[in-house]
Structures are given as C-alpha cells and as structure tokens.
Amino acid sequence: MGKTLWQDRLPSGQENEMTEKQRRIVTAAIELFGEKGYASASTKEIARRAGVAEGTIFKHYATKKELLLSVSRLIIDHIILHFVNEGLDDLVSRPYARLEDFLSALLENRLTLIRDNVLLLKVVMQEALFQPELKAELMRGFKATALPQGLENLKAQNLIVDLPAEDLFKTILTGFFGFVFLHYVLMPEFFPDTAEDRKHFIDMMTRGLQSPQKPVPEGGEA
Amino acid sequence: MGKTLWQDRLPSGQENEMTEKQRRIVTAAIELFGEKGYASASTKEIARRAGVAEGTIFKHYATKKELLLSVSRLIIDHIILHFVNEGLDDLVSRPYARLEDFLSALLENRLTLIRDNVLLLKVVMQEALFQPELKAELMRGFKATALPQGLENLKAQNLIVDLPAEDLFKTILTGFFGFVFLHYVLMPEFFPDTAEDRKHFIDMMTRGLQSPQKPVPEGGEA
Amino acid sequence: MGKTLWQDRLPSGQENEMTEKQRRIVTAAIELFGEKGYASASTKEIARRAGVAEGTIFKHYATKKELLLSVSRLIIDHIILHFVNEGLDDLVSRPYARLEDFLSALLENRLTLIRDNVLLLKVVMQEALFQPELKAELMRGFKATALPQGLENLKAQNLIVDLPAEDLFKTILTGFFGFVFLHYVLMPEFFPDTAEDRKHFIDMMTRGLQSPQKPVPEGGEA
Amino acid sequence: MGKTLWQDRLPSGQENEMTEKQRRIVTAAIELFGEKGYASASTKEIARRAGVAEGTIFKHYATKKELLLSVSRLIIDHIILHFVNEGLDDLVSRPYARLEDFLSALLENRLTLIRDNVLLLKVVMQEALFQPELKAELMRGFKATALPQGLENLKAQNLIVDLPAEDLFKTILTGFFGFVFLHYVLMPEFFPDTAEDRKHFIDMMTRGLQSPQKPVPEGGEA
DNA sequence: CATGAATGAGTTTTCATTCAT
DNA sequence: CATGAATGAAAACTCATTCAT
Numbered sequence: 001m002g003k004t005l006w007q008d009r010l011p012s013g014q015e016n017e018m019t020e021k022q023r024r025i026v027t028a029a030i031e032l033f034g035e036k037g038y039a040s041a042s043t044k045e046i047a048r049r050a051g052v053a054e055g056t057i058f059k060h061y062a063t064k065k066e067l068l069l070s071v072s073r074l075i076i077d078h079i080i081l082h083f084v085n086e087g088l089d090d091l092v093s094r095p096y097a098r099l100e101d102f103l104s105a106l107l108e109n110r111l112t113l114i115r116d117n118v119l120l121l122k123v124v125m126q127e128a129l130f131q132p133e134l135k136a137e138l139m140r141g142f143k144a145t146a147l148p149q150g151l152e153n154l155k156a157q158n159l160i161v162d163l164p165a166e167d168l169f170k171t172i173l174t175g176f177f178g179f180v181f182l183h184y185v186l187m188p189e190f191f192p193d194t195a196e197d198r199k200h201f202i203d204m205m206t207r208g209l210q211s212p213q214k215p216v217p218e219g220g221e222a
Numbered sequence: 223m224g225k226t227l228w229q230d231r232l233p234s235g236q237e238n239e240m241t242e243k244q245r246r247i248v249t250a251a252i253e254l255f256g257e258k259g260y261a262s263a264s265t266k267e268i269a270r271r272a273g274v275a276e277g278t279i280f281k282h283y284a285t286k287k288e289l290l291l292s293v294s295r296l297i298i299d300h301i302i303l304h305f306v307n308e309g310l311d312d313l314v315s316r317p318y319a320r321l322e323d324f325l326s327a328l329l330e331n332r333l334t335l336i337r338d339n340v341l342l343l344k345v346v347m348q349e350a351l352f353q354p355e356l357k358a359e360l361m362r363g364f365k366a367t368a369l370p371q372g373l374e375n376l377k378a379q380n381l382i383v384d385l386p387a388e389d390l391f392k393t394i395l396t397g398f399f400g401f402v403f404l405h406y407v408l409m410p411e412f413f414p415d416t417a418e419d420r421k422h423f424i425d426m427m428t429r430g431l432q433s434p435q436k437p438v439p440e441g442g443e444a
Numbered sequence: 445m446g447k448t449l450w451q452d453r454l455p456s457g458q459e460n461e462m463t464e465k466q467r468r469i470v471t472a473a474i475e476l477f478g479e480k481g482y483a484s485a486s487t488k489e490i491a492r493r494a495g496v497a498e499g500t501i502f503k504h505y506a507t508k509k510e511l512l513l514s515v516s517r518l519i520i521d522h523i524i525l526h527f528v529n530e531g532l533d534d535l536v537s538r539p540y541a542r543l544e545d546f547l548s549a550l551l552e553n554r555l556t557l558i559r560d561n562v563l564l565l566k567v568v569m570q571e572a573l574f575q576p577e578l579k580a581e582l583m584r585g586f587k588a589t590a591l592p593q594g595l596e597n598l599k600a601q602n603l604i605v606d607l608p609a610e611d612l613f614k615t616i617l618t619g620f621f622g623f624v625f626l627h628y629v630l631m632p633e634f635f636p637d638t639a640e641d642r643k644h645f646i647d648m649m650t651r652g653l654q655s656p657q658k659p660v661p662e663g664g665e666a
Numbered sequence: 667m668g669k670t671l672w673q674d675r676l677p678s679g680q681e682n683e684m685t686e687k688q689r690r691i692v693t694a695a696i697e698l699f700g701e702k703g704y705a706s707a708s709t710k711e712i713a714r715r716a717g718v719a720e721g722t723i724f725k726h727y728a729t730k731k732e733l734l735l736s737v738s739r740l741i742i743d744h745i746i747l748h749f750v751n752e753g754l755d756d757l758v759s760r761p762y763a764r765l766e767d768f769l770s771a772l773l774e775n776r777l778t779l780i781r782d783n784v785l786l787l788k789v790v791m792q793e794a795l796f797q798p799e800l801k802a803e804l805m806r807g808f809k810a811t812a813l814p815q816g817l818e819n820l821k822a823q824n825l826i827v828d829l830p831a832e833d834l835f836k837t838i839l840t841g842f843f844g845f846v847f848l849h850y851v852l853m854p855e856f857f858p859d860t861a862e863d864r865k866h867f868i869d870m871m872t873r874g875l876q877s878p879q880k881p882v883p884e885g886g887e888a
Numbered sequence: 889c890a891t892g893a894a895t896g897a898g899t900t901t902t903c904a905t906t907c908a909t
Numbered sequence: 910c911a912t913g914a915a916t917g918a919a920a921a922c923t924c925a926t927t928c929a930t
Contacts, residue, residue: 037352039261043904053912064904122351129344129408139412170413171426178400186350190361204393208430265921275895280922481796483705487925497891508925566795572852573788583856614857615870622844630794634805648837652874709900719916724901
C-alpha cells in the first residue's frame with residue numbers, strides 16, 4: 001500500500017543513535033504535520049499516534065517547534081538527499097534515441113519516489129515557504145542531482161536545445177516542479193494521476209526543449 | 223514590502239458593499255496573515271490592528287477560517303480580474319498575433335500583482351496544502367482566468383497545438399504555476415526575476431505549445 | 445397541523461395594546477424558549493424568527509430576562525387560565541354511568557388542549573422549577589378548574605371512593621400530571637401516544653379511585 | 667439544604683476509579699448546577715470552587731455538557747442503586763407480601779435520597795426538557811430499577827393485575843413520577859410531604875394495580 | 889418607533905509545557 | 910528515562926445590550 005521508504009532511513013546506527021520511541025515520535029510527527037500541518041497537529045495527537053506519553057516528546061525535544069525543526073532536518077539530511085538521486089545515475093547514463101524518452105524516464109523515476117512520500121514533501125513545503133535555510137537545503141538537493149550530467153549527454157547528441165546547462169536545468173526543474181507539485185502534492189483532487197495527462201506534459205516539454213535541428217544521426221554526422 | 227494596490231480595489235460599490243470597518247478588518251487580516259501566518263495571527267490582534275472590537279470580526283465572518291477564505295478569495299480574484307480587464311482578449315483576437323505574444327502577455331500581466339502579494343500568496347499556498355476549501359478556491363481562481371477563451375481563439379487561428387481546451391488549459395497552468403511559484407513565491411533567492419529567465423520560459427512554452435503547421439493566413443501570406 | 449390556539453389569545457384589544465411586532469416577538473420567544481430552553485435561545489434568533497431587528501426586542505423589553513418574565517406572565521394570564529377550563533364545565537355537568545367514562549373524558553379533553561401546546565408547557569415548566577410565584581399561579585390555575593364540582597357529582601353517585609374532595613383532587617391531579625407530563629412534554633420518545641397506553645392508565649386510575657361498594661343504582665337506593 | 671450522602675458514594679474503588687480532583691470537580695459541579703442552573707454555572711467558577719485549574723475539568727470531561735451528563739448519571743444511579751441495595755428484592759420474594767407493602771417500600775425507599783437531591787434533580791429535569799441525551803439518561807435510570815424483577819415476582823404470586831410487565835412498568839412509573847415530581851421537585855409548597863398524602867397515593871395505586879382475584883395461597887390460608 | 893452594526897465582557901475550549909511519581 | 914495528570918495562558922467564539930442613523 002505504498003508504505004514509505006523513508007522510515008527505514010531514520011538514523012539508527014549507534015553513533016547517531018535514536019531510540020525506538022524517538023523514531024516513533026518522529027514518524028508520527030511527519031505523518032501528522034504532513035496530514036494537517038504543523039499548527040493543527042497537537043502534541044497530544046502526535047504522542048497518541050507514536051504510542052508514547054505526551055511528556056516523552058518533551059524529554060527529547062524541548063518545544064514543539066524544536067520537534068518540527070528536528071523533523072525537517074531529518075527529512076533533508078537523511079531522506080531528500082538520498083532519494084533525490086535514487087536511480088538517477090542509472091537513468092542519465094543510459095543512451096536515449098529521443099529527448100522524449102529521457103524526459104519520460106525522468107518523470108516516471110521521480111513519480112515512483114514522490115507518490116509514496118507526499119507527506120514528507122508537504123512537511124518540507126510548508127516549512128520551506130517561511131524558512132530560508134530550508135530553501136537553501138532544498139536547492140542544494142536539486143543541484144546535487146545527476147541531472148546536469150544527463151543534460152550534457154543530450155546536448156552532445158543534439159537532442160536538446162542548445163542553451164547553457166544551467167538554464168536548461170532551471171527550465172526543466174520549473175516544468176517538472178509545476179507538474180509534480182500540482183498533481184501529487186497540492187491538488188491531486190483536481191489534477192488526477194492519469195497516463196494521458198503525463199503524456200501531454202511530456203509532449204509539451206519535449207517540443208519545448210528539443211533542438212530545432214534534427215538530432216545527430218547515430219552512426220554518422222554528415 | 224510591496225504595499226499593494228488591492229486596497230483601493232476592495233469592493234465599495236453599492237452592490238457588493240463592504241463597510242469601512244469590514245475593509246479595515248480585511249486589510250489587517252491580510253497584513254497579519256502575511257506577517258505571521260494564518261495560525262499565529264490571532265483574531266484579537268487582527269481586531270486591534272483594524273481598530274474594531276473582536277466581536278465585529280465575527281459579525282462579518284462566522285469563523286476565523288472563513289475570514290481566511292474571504293481574504294484569499296479577494297486576492298485571488300484581484301489577481302485574476304485585473305488580468306482579465308487588461309484586455310488579453312484583445313491580444314488574442316487580433317489576427318496574426320503570435321502564440322509567444324499571448325503567453326508573454328499572460329505572464330507579464332500577472333507578475334506585478336503577484337510580486338506585490340507574495341506574502342499573502344505564501345500563506346494561501348501554505349494553508350491550501352491542508353485546507354480543502356482553499357484548494358477549491360484556488361482552483362476556482364485558476365478557472366476564472368480569461369485563459370480558456372484565449373485558447374479558443376488561438377485554436378481557431380491554428381496558433382496552438384490542437385488538443386482539447388481542457389488539456390491545453392491544464393498544461394499551461396501547470397507550466398505557469400511552476401515558473402511563478404518557484405520564482406516569486408517559494409524561492410526567489412534561487413530563481414531570480416530576470417528578463418532572460420522569463421524569456422527562456424516563454425520560449426520553451428511557445429515551442430511546446432505551438433501548432434506544428436503554420437498558422438492559417440488570413441487572406442494569404444505568401 | 446395543530447397550529448396552536450394561543451396565538452389568537454395574545455392581547456390585542458386597544459386597552460391592553462400590543463403591536464403587531466410585539467406579538468410576533470412574543471410568539472417567536474415562546475417557540476424558541478419552548479424548543480431550546482431560555483438559556484439556549486438567543487435574542488438574535490428570536491429576532492430573526494419574529495422578523496424584526498434585534499434592537500426592536502430591547503425597545504419593548506429592557507432585558508432578555510424581562511422578555512421571559514413577560515412571556516411567562518402572558519402564558520399564565522391569557523392562556524393557561526383560559527384553556528384550563530376549556531370544555532370542562534360541559535364535561536363535569538354531564539352524567540356518567542361509570543367512573544371510567546368520566547376519567548376517560550377528562551383525559552381526552554386535556555389531551556386535545558395539551559398536544560398543541562407543548563411548547564407553552566415547556567416554557568412554563570422550565571420557569572416554574574425555579575420561580576415560586578409561577579408555581580403559585582400554576583396552582584391557582586389547577587384549582588380554578590371545574591374538576592372539584594365534577595368530583596362532588598361522582599361522590600354523590602357513589603361512583604368514586606369516599607375521600608375528602610381535596611384529597612381526591614390531589615390524587616387525580618398527581619396521576620394525570622405524571623401521565624401527561626411524561627407522555628407529552630418530557631419524553632414523548634419513550635412514552636408514545638397510543639390508545640392502549642391511555643387505556644391502561646385509565647383502567648388503573650379507575651380501579652384506584654372507584655368506590656369499593658357498588659354505585660347507587662339509578663332510580664333507587666334500596 | 668440537605669447535605670447529601672452521595673459524596674461518600676462517589677466511586678473510589680480501584681475499578682471505577684476517580685481521582686481526588688475529579689471528585690472535587692463533580693462535587694463543585696453538583697453544587698453550582700444546583701445553585702445557579704446549568705447554563706449560569708461557568709466552568710471557571712466550577713474550577714475555582716473545586717480548587718483545580720479550568721483545564722483540568724476538560725481533561726476529564728470533553729465538554730461542559732458531558733460534565734452535566736456525568737453528574738446527572740451519577741445522582742440518577744445513586745438514587746437507583748441505593749434503592750436496589752436496600753433489598754426490595756427481599757420484600758417481594760417473601761410470600762404473602764402484599765402489593766401495598768411493595769409499593770410503599772418502593773416509595774419510602776427513594777424519598778430520603780430524593781429529598782436530599784432536589785436541587786440537582788431540578789436541574790436535571792429542566793435540562794432534560796431540552797437535551798435528548800439527558801432524557802435518555804433518565805430513561806436508563808428508570809429502567810435500571812429493580813422494578814421489573816419485582817413485578818415478575820408479584821405476578822407470580824398473583825398479587826398484581828395480569829398485564830405485560832412492560833405495561834405495568836410504565837403505569838407504575840407514570841404514577842410514581844407524578845407523585846414524586848409534584849411533591850418533591852416542582853411544588854413541595856402545595857403538595858406537602860405528609861404521611862397521609864403518601865398513604866392516599868399508595869392506596870390508590872394499590873387498588874389500581876392489584877389483581878382482582880385473591881392471591882394464590884401458598885399452602886392454604888385458613 | 890425601528891434598525892442592525894458594533895461592542896466587549898464573558899464563555900467554552902485547546903494545547904504546549906511542567907513535574908511529581 | 911517514561912509517564913500522564915495538571916496547569917493556565919491564550920485562543921476562538923457568543924451574545925445580551927447599546928446607539929447612531
């Protein structure tokens with residue numbers, strides 16, 4: 001049922017130790033912050049869902065705000081940075097005959113990760129809107145991607161419009177972000193998850209980004 | 223901090239009448255929601271800043287949430303309606319207009335208003351993540367756009383790819399949303415507001431959406 | 445639909461004058477006090493149902509409490525005292541072969557009056573529980589009845605147990621009150637209004653009150 | 667003012683446990699509801715009199731209404747359970763007991779408790795007029811009586827009229843309710859608490875309910 | 889007389905936080 | 910370390926009452 005991947009990523013090594021209860025608290029906090037927002041998730045409910053006493057939360061986190069910050073940090077450090085690259089290395093190193101194939105693969109790859117982590121994203125988004133440092137982290141996450149390398153490959157094959165990689169990167173990011181955010185995070189009710197919709201989006205992006213000249217034919221330049 | 227234009231636009235005609243106090247309440251709410259977020263702005267403080275009794279707020283808005291919705295509706299409409307009035311219709315009904323011009327106008331047209339309302343837009347976005355009514359309000363705003371009509375005209379002139387209007391609408395919305403949200407709401411620090419960036423975006427969208435065939439010449443071009 | 449009788453009884457002569465609006469206020473107050481109780485009926489709602497402005501209520505009644513008192517007085521003076529005797533004179537002056545017939549007629553008579561005036565009774569009851577003067581009024585109402593006369597007739601015919609009229613009166617009142625109050629005012633949900641139930645009650649009362657000796661045969665004692 | 671017995675009876679066994687503070691809250695609530703009525707007794711004042719923080723009340727009772735229900739349940743049960751324990755069962759299981767003895771015990775048994783709880787009973791009655799949950803609670807109280815079992819025994823001994831237990835129950839309840847309510851709750855001023863009055867009532871009920879045939883003698887009477 | 893917008897004190901309720909066990 | 914009863918400040922909301930029009 002799409003049980004999330006991130007739960008296994010909470011630090012449990014003995015260095016960065018985190019007790020079982022702490023892990024349960026963090027998990028419950030992520031869920032509730034993601035479901036109802038920070039302000040509407042009461043510590044009482046978090047405690048209940050975590051199966052601990054309310055006081056226990058405050059043994060570990062002095063204030064509710066600190067719990068939120070801690071949770072945010074955790075998401076950034078242990079989760080986003082991980083799955084941002086999940087499968088991407090593989091993806092960009094494969095050859096693509098058409099830009100469409102690349103973009104399509106990119107989207108599908110992102111979606112598998114995102115669909116199961118909507119709550120996580122919601123927690124990050126609500127925070128990022130008002131916390132500059134978090135934005136910086138997010139941006140760092142975006143850039144750490146293997147994506148730029150993929151773009152270089154596409155440019156080498158003349159499959160993509162000839163713009164500075166940085167600009168291409170931003171344009172793609174912008175497009176993907178809009179699609180993904182509206183469809184899977186903000187308004188799934190209004191932007192349902194259909195193959196048709198995804199195709200329209202990929203088509204548009206493909207036409208928008210592909211090189212006006214014919215791509216370099218495979219096996220000869222002339 | 224981008225003192226906004228909307229204050230002069232609060233309905234005061236005798237139809238959609240709004241008392242002086244009501245206007246002060248709305249103004250104070252917009253300011254405070256923007257400054258501290260919805261949850262942290264107390265009705266008491268809103269009342270104080272508006273110079274009215276707390277009860278007065280509840281005379282006009284049954285609940286605090288309704289006040290938020292009302293305020294959100296107001297700026298959403300403000301952004302939309304202003305846009306409509308500027309006569310994008312004119313633009314798209316002109317023959318030989320280019321898709322690029324349309325998209326460009328679509329973007330430029332809104333930016334001033336958006337830039338001036340970033341604070342409240344942030345709040346609206348943040349709350350929309352968790353409040354279904356607000357999502358609905360946003361969606362209503364999206365749909366109230368002149369966009370659909372514009373699209374019909376563009377299709378008639380064969381300036382835009384031949385897809386069902388609904389699909390076109392969603393694709394454009396998705397693209398614009400991503401661009402606007404990242405550049406002006408979420409991460410202006412990383413997506414600066416430069417003419418070049420806007421041009422790249424418009425170019426991409428234009429290529430992505432324009433009809434593969436040449437437009438129907440009105441009377442013959444060659 | 446059992447529209448109540450009492451509305452026509454509100455004073456409207458030119459002496460005891462009462463404006464149309466006042467009458468509407470009183471009517472609305474009785475309904476709402478009866479439906480939700482004094483404390484839970486807000487002046488706002490009373491005004492709305494009466495179709496007047498909230499301020500208008502306070503033009504006529506300085507406080508909400510005064511409205512309640514006025515309404516109570518009205519119920520007592522113009523209504524209870526009237527319908528307490530409605531049909532009773534007739535009823536007691538008819539001859540009865542059996543005690544059962546008398547009690548049965550008495551019950552049916554009371555019920556026709558009560559079924560349409562539950563709200564009125566509820567207003568009086570909630571008040572009477574805490575207002576001594578109101579209890580006195582109620583008691584006066586009970587005693588002003590033609591019932592004692594009826595009892596004398598029954599005693600003369602030896603149809604009823606030979607106790608002081610006062611005691612008989614109280615016993616009957618007690619019994620009827622319990623039946624009527626539980627069935628029609630307090631718990632109609634649990635004590636439904638069925639012919640069978642009424643019969644059981646009348647049977648019990650009849651056996652409980654009838655003279656142990658055979659009644660005086662009509663036409664001779666020996 | 668009839669300082670009540672129930673305070674010692676508040677559950678404190680380890681099963682139905684009730685903390686010291688909870689007991690103080692209940693006590694204060696009973697006093698204040700009785701003194702000023704439900705609506706006029708504020709939770710703030712209840713807390714003050716109980717010597718606890720206002721929040722503590724809501725730890726134990728989610729809403730003020732729930733506090734009322736809980737308190738009502740408590741005294742209803744108190745009256746009922748006390749009665750049950752006094753062993754009316756004994757009485758009715760004795761052969762040759764008379765119906766009169768049963769009814770008399772039924773009445774006397776409750777009176778002390780009722781007299782001591784008039785204040786709260788008034789509140790319960792007043793609120794029951796408008797609060798369905800409270801009616802239900804009252805009805806539950808009625809049904810929890812030992813009455814039904816007693817009736818079976820009486821029927822077995824042919825001491826009582828042969829009607830379905832349910833009908834007997836309702837008839838008796840109706841009668842007792844009228845008597846008790848008028849004499850001890852609503853109008854003690856007009857229905858004084860005299861032995862004579864009680865006797866008249868019991869006589870009437872006895873005649874009204876007893877079996878027309880002589881009771882089955884257990885082994886012979888002569 | 890009638891209105892209804894405005895008031896503000898008061899009410900119920902929530903909730904992060906503390907602390908004795 | 911863990912608990913959860915207790916706290917009390919602050920929140921949203923209600924409502925009888927006033928008053929300028």
